Amino acid sequence: MQTSMGRRLVLAAVAAASLGMGLPAQANEFPNRPITLIVPFPAGGPTDRHMRILADIASKHLGQPIIVDNRPGAGGTLGPATVARTAKPDGYTVVQFPMSMLRMAHMQKTAWNPITDFTYIIGVSGYTFGVAVRTDSPYRSFNDYIAAARKRPGKIDYGSTGIGSSPHLLMEELAEKAKVSLNHVPFKGDADLQQALLGGHLAAESGASGWEPHVESGKMRLLVTFGEKRTQRWPDVPTAKELGYGVVSLSPYGLAGPKGMDPAVVQRLHDAFKKAMDDPRHTEVLTQLNQGLWYRSGADYLQWAKDAYAKDKVLIERLGLAANTK
Known part of the structure; x- marks a missing residue:
């Protein structure tokens, strides 16, 4: 009996060891080479600035470099769509996941689903949106801009970073x-948008x-912001709500990453980026961009995305921007 019992214990130990060796080859060794972070906006813009700092800090906690790869286009959806279609779910390719992903799928036929084709890793931040004009613009206030649009329907333009983007x-x-x-003029990213406005080719952005930086330097005037309350940085600028x-x-x-990622790898990435979010360097860049923390665990981020996806469907249909699937 003792021999039989001992044999069973040995077999159980071998089985446990085999399972342990099979699973974590990926998770225990991860990462053992550089990670690519795809940013779906051009280099030099606010999202790129934020992601580069965050990636640099997180790389120290992961022990491997994080290489930022800018892939702008399609209102911020080109980069994530590429990840969904082509990236291996091994944790070595992750992407900044903009809210436009939850909207574009309602606005046109896509080869990806923003909920089921991605692994949600961590929620990070959100933007301060606003409308700006050149300093020499005749529009001294946002109400002046809207008044001009009432007088000239469809003639007063504004630019944004793409159709389906949040600014749009x-x-x-x-x-x-x-x-x-209003007449909407889409651009690939902030750099082109700023150039067009400063060059006098747009009424507003x-x-x-x-x-x-252009508001701070006096080249542009901020007319309105879109938060719940006025910003600390520009307290004289009213919100659209007020x-x-x-x-x-x-x-x-x-x-986020492609669907099917190992939960242990997801946790490793989450923990490294969470530490990076709490770093003073990250706090500093958020202050510069006038953004705040928006931390969500992977599970909470996924639930938020599901809720936002359903809510935006109603908004897009009401605005007449929904895809014609007939």
């Missing part, structure tokens, strides 16, 4: 509530903090 949709929602028609337009937008974002 929040302006369309506001225009609907203000009962005006709707965007995140890409306009920030002006009576009822539009509030944060557009949270985080990090």
Whole structure:
């Protein structure tokens, strides 16, 4: 009996060891080479600035470099779509996941599903949105801009970082509530957008903090922001909510990978980026961009995405931007 019992214990130990060796080859050794972080916006913009600092800090906790790969286009959806279609779920390719991913799938046919084709890793931050004009613009206030749009329906333009982006949709929602028609001009990213506005080719721009250095230098004037309350950095600038337009937008974002990632690898990435989020260098760059923390665990981030996806479907249909699937 003792021999039989001992044999069973040995077999159980061998089985446990075999399982342990089979699973973690990936998780225990991860990462053993550089990780690629795809940023779906151009280099030099606010999202790129944020992600590069965050990646640099997280790389110290992971013990491997994190290489930022800028892949702008399609309103911020090109980079994540590439990850969904081509990246291996091994943790070595992750992507900044903008809210436009939850909207574009309602606006056109896509080869990916924003909920089922991704692994949600961590929620990180959200933007401060605003509308800016050149300092010599005749529009001294946001109400001046809206008044001009009422006088010239469809003639007063604004630029954004793409069709379906948060800056685009929040302006369309506001225009609907203000009962005006605006002319939207999409751009690939902040750099092109800033150049067009500063060059006098646009009346205004709707965007995140890409306009920030130009407002600070006096080249642009900030007319309105879209938070729940006025920003600490620009306390004299009213919110769209207080002006009576009822539009509030944060557009949270985080990090994701392709579907099917090993939960242990996801946890390793989550923990490294969470430590990076708490680092003073990260706090400093968020302050510069006038952004706040928006931490969500992978599970909480996924649930938030499901809720936002359902809510945005209603908004997009109401604005007449839904894809025609007939």
